[in-house]
Amino acid sequence: MRSCLLFCFSVWIAVFSHGQDSSVQIDNAGAVRIMQLRRDGPTRVRYPDALPSLLELMNERSLANFDPDPLFIESLADERLFEHPVLYVNCDELPNFDFSSEENEALRRYMKLGGFVYLDAGIKASFLGTDLGHSYAAWEERAEVRQWFEQLFPDQPFSPLPRNHEIFRTFYKGLPDNEYLRLEEDQKRLPDTVLTFVEQEKWPQGTYSMVGIKVNDRLACVASPICAMGWGRDEFGAWIPPISFRVRESAEDFDETLQVASFAGQTYEVTREDGLKDEIYLVPGNRPLWVKEPTGRWRIFKYYSGEEISNYAHSFYARLGMNVFLYALLN
């Protein structure tokens, strides 16, 4: 793995430097530095520990060499953009999606020259409102992101990444097992219903809802529901902050019951992986209640929290984050 990484890093760097006609900045004794866009400086930071923790974790768990100190840029017109291969953007931290034409041109050029853009929270259902900590795994980018990138690449819309895409298995494959989670062999990782849903529907084989844009036949940008909430660790290695799960559960008579159950909210459509639409029932400002699926099946949303849920979710998001960043450097 190490030799593979080093080889690819040097190949990438060579390609990138050639195209850009300037050298890639390798600080910290050869470490790759990840850039993060923060339009408002440190004033709108939702998960300050997230990216540094993930970079540190990648250094611990793989033989990759990342500088755990991200380079924060406030504008895409910053000349340092072209000195580093990966740009991370937490879309929930952006005050708006208004970018000047100069910035858009810089980003377009960056992606054309080999830069990779990771739009965290680039997928987000509007009905989640201001509760930024929530994600909803739709299979299309949020409207603001679509409008932004239409200015950059009008002929290249985002398209869903298939579950068998290499990005989901660049380094880790599958979901965390008991050994990874440091649990006893016979210890329950998750409640039964949760585990079944997670393994079969939520994150099958460690995949997630992602969309991307290809530039020159290379995946140059991906957008995902918020993942940064799962990356933070405190100084003793414990995950922060706690995360809870939303799962869909069924019951024998839900198809009849939920169809007529008392309800005083609104319904929304969300695009599924297969392109069909789920019909979500929710009272605005609250968590979604239940869903009518395109098959005609009705299921209820249940929320699980607790140490085991949080640890599992963190492990998943961290593994996914590692896969994305390493993919960005290897491809």
Added chain:
Amino acid sequence: MDFAKKRGLAMMGVRILPLVFALGISKLVYSQDVISPVSTEGNQTENNQTELTLPAMRSTIDNTLNQASQKLKSSKVEERVGAAKLLGKYANAQVSLLLIGALDDSSELVRRAVMVSLVEHFNNGSPIYEQALVEKIFSKIGDPDVEVRRETSALIPRLIPGLMRSGMERIQVNGRSILRSIPGKLRQDLQDLANQALIDPDSIVRQNVLKHHFSLRFQMESQTFARLLGDKDVSVLLVALDQARMYAAQSGTYDQMEALTKHSDVGVRAKLARTVQSLGRSFPQYRKILRILTNDPVDEVATLSAVDLARLGERVSNEMIDRIIAYLSKAKGLFGKAESLFYSLSALGSDAKRIYKALLEHPSASMRAQAWVRHLSLSEGWKNASSWRDALQDRDLKVRKGVLSLLRGRVEQINRNDLSYLIKSRHVEVRSFASELLLVAEKEVVKECFFDLLIDEDSLVRSTTLRALAKIQADGWVDLHARSLKDKDYAIQRAAMDGLLGDHQVGVPALLKYLRQYPAERISTLARRELQQMGINP
């Protein structure tokens, strides 16, 4: 005994009344809450989520709840599970009561669904404070099913207000009847269950109960705590270390904590160091553990322990300082344990100087920035420009900004060479700082250097220079400012205006003259207002 009976009856009344009240209210609310068919046509929202037209026939809340409560009594497990899940969506006291009634269901699937729905009620604005009901929920900490126990243990913080309710009792003292408060206390049988949960086979349950046992107002036996300090699960161990202070004086705790110095997990040993550092003041014997940890094979644990000992007043050896330098030099950045260690170095006093100096060339910008700031602070380096000149040429803005923040207001003099060096910098904030330093430069030096700053390509540097020149009233400053009022750049005009306004004798007349000549210029309106506020009518 009489008192106890009376108290029991009184408490029952207290418990039932709010429940009846809550049920009445909820009935009132829901009787009005008949849901009519809703139609929201074509209301487009962001992200292509479209509000749809709802199906025509929806049941009322009463009907929905009645049906679910009937199903909760069904002989079919699946129906009971479905009803329990559905009831989670209707958070109110009446529904909570229905769910609590199903907590002893024979099927663990139903009990799980009930617990998850009760958690939903707590999270959706319908917490339960009724002590009898909360005690019933808490009793599921002893459920045979591990999922139910986990859910219950995770819910403990939400149950505590109801569990720990204090009360009042009426007693007779010297023939007089008086009211006396009774502190909230966990019922003995529940306390036994909680104690049992501390040695639960499931680590999540152990961890949750351990974390909250203090709020449940009971203390475990010393051997139980010692056992938890030897737990196989790292998360349980980390929580146990958090609670160590309460049991530090008890037998077995010290030995178990000393044994943790050999634990395989670095995080545990680091946490041990931090815990022992805190205990070291009250329980000096625990300092021995820190001394053991200074020999830890992992640098971060050893160095953290050494610095913690320094905080307790013990001197750190030169060898350990070398080890700290080696560790921080290898650290990728100012993050995690390296960050904790770095910010603890102040405990070393002047011994830390050598460490900061060694980190001035660190590859990480954040480390360099802090090292420079601390180095200059400890050595009073702002007194000598040669100490900080190099920092201002650092490639990273973070370093330059950090050092500039420290220097501003502290530098008392600057010579020609140093000022020229700053003026030639390619970084605008450094050149701007050079402009500020005109305030402390000798008159001759100002005379030689200010022109380079006035023709700087950056308006911030030029405007800062103007402000400095006005402040020191350098030769010819009034003419210079008067001319600068005609500059195209508003920042320059503004700096010139501010400078002239600051001098009544010559500055203000020059500004008045400008206003007479150029009454319609952009800066003129503001200048007139400023002058009027000073009592001068332009």
